[in-house]
Amino acid sequence: MKFRDLLRLVINNLNRRKARVALTAIGVVIGTAAVVILVSLAIGLQMNATEQLYGIGDLSQIYVMPSYGGEGSFVGPIGGGGGGGEIASPDILLLTNSAVDDLRGISGVKSVIPREYLMSSMFMQFRKTMGYSGVYGVGTSDLADLGLETQQGTTQLSRATVVIGYMVAQNFSDPNLRPGQEPPPPPELYDQQVQLIISKWDSEGNEIRRNFSVRVAGVLSESGSEADWSVYMPLEQVKAMNEWAMGTRINYNKTGYNEVIVKVENADRTLEVRDQILAMGFQANTMLDFVQGINNFYKILQVVLGGVGAIALLVAAIGIANTMAMSILERTREIGLMKAVGATNRDVLTIFLGEAAGIGFIGGVGGVLTGWLAGQALNVVAVAYLAQQAAEQGGMPPSVAVYTPLWLPVFVLLFSIFIGMVSGLYPALRAATMIPVLALKYE
């Protein structure tokens, strides 16, 4: 039998019982539309989350910390013959300069930048206002190496200058404000001289302060990360402050850095480099882990929501099976006739599978269109609502709530045809294997 003849025959046969085919197809429409909407929603949510996460940090950065042994070095038989395990001699791995050189040697690594935080109590003063921020000393003269950009001034660090995060000025307030008095707007700190005051306490509990006057050489652009709230200085500067605060000399070759940022040439290689660093024995974290965790969550969400839609499709599949069984019962004599005039079992099977697939296809087309349109409508409403929420409560307004990628309707359409064929298989097999004489004599 030629494919064109088969197609025409299937269309004719479906046309013969329009109402029943339409009702059965509506079941498929509901199922496929549900799959399209729900999976689109899950994808939209994921895109939204990824969008919001965009500023979470540079995905090509790995934060490396020294290892102090402990976890993971518990060796020996667990619960064995009495003695139990023993703790291995703690394997302390420090981030010394030679370790930093080792990190630089890993293939795919672009730069390795030590970062220290100020370990003493600190506040900043500008005119009558005071502010608090975390202070970082970084082992580079240019913050651009850490992927940071400025909105004002420079990313270059030098002695006696600082580069501050986007939100730092927001932290400044007037400590002598009288109750009821209108607080002043955040100060404009760019290119201003700011007092950085660190303090420590002597053995008698007296506070000793030290004052550094620094110029704000740059203000960073908003990044959505911790950099927004940080003050950046050269590493040597912060080292000197820490030495003063603790009263000892710091030799990074002995104590190692607290933290080293490894920047990878390409975010694709981040996990590979991270694994190598872990193999060296250091602790290493990357935002990519976090983002991947979130991505995995949304993948599961897609599967779960798709599964809810699939339940509707399952019901539709039973509908197709029922319609086909009815149809075959009514057309038993026609099946007998087809066999009498030379149709093989395979011909009969193909015709009825074709009809079942046709119902799946009609429902699939309807469902994909319905799902897509409903998704678009939902998108308009949801984005408008979420944008209003964002305007009222702060945060980034989402640009998308429901997103239908091209593969989804294509997949759903093919899947609905497949569902049609699977549910039509049993009735079609029954039709194909009927004994011709019994089919012809069927009343």
Add this chain to the structure above:
Amino acid sequence: MTSSLIQIAGLKKHYQMGGTTVRALDGVDLEIPAHTLTVVMGPSGSGKSSLLYLLGGLDRPTAGEITVSGERLDQMDENALALFRRKTMGFIFQSFNLVPSMSALENVAFPMQFAGIATARRNEKSKQLLEQVGLADRSHHTPSELSGGQQQRVAVARALVNDPSLILADEPTGNLDSQSGIAVMQLLSDLHRSGRTVLVVTHDPRMTRFATHKIFLLDGRVVSEAEYQSAALDAMQVSHGG
């Protein structure tokens, strides 16, 4: 002497019905020559329809051999039987068995789809056959728009599309008034005269006048005409005398 198109030896068809075994055919031996019009006569339940369906490869014998055109039907698998029916046989049924959604032309052309014949050729051939049965002007009517006689003539045309050497007709006049019935029988007689082998199963004695060969069946066995007549007479006396 004409060669035998059909040879049947020791043919049995038994089936179970409500716990008892019905012997529809109980040891039939027959030879039917080619280019004949054979009428199989028998009352209902005599096994004549069973014989026709077994000859058409639409049913399986319980025992015995069926040879058509030198091929053993009882040894073929279902696929081979379908292909054999497609190229060798044309069927005509008491209830016409036309597809209600198709026009007369489409009904006639239907079997050719399974043979994979091109649309243009199908339409041409179907038109020609409808003309032959006198329904050229009805080719676009659906079965519900045709009389019983016309429907059966469409079915005759359909039986001819694949140029079969054997035409099998099961009570072709059973659902028709006598005039339409005679017309259909005339058509079958014409087919026989044009060189085909026709086998008609009927219980209508008027049809025997078209026959070149007659076969009488009683209770699943072939009997002579004399035996058949006396049995028919007995049956009549029983019904009248009772």
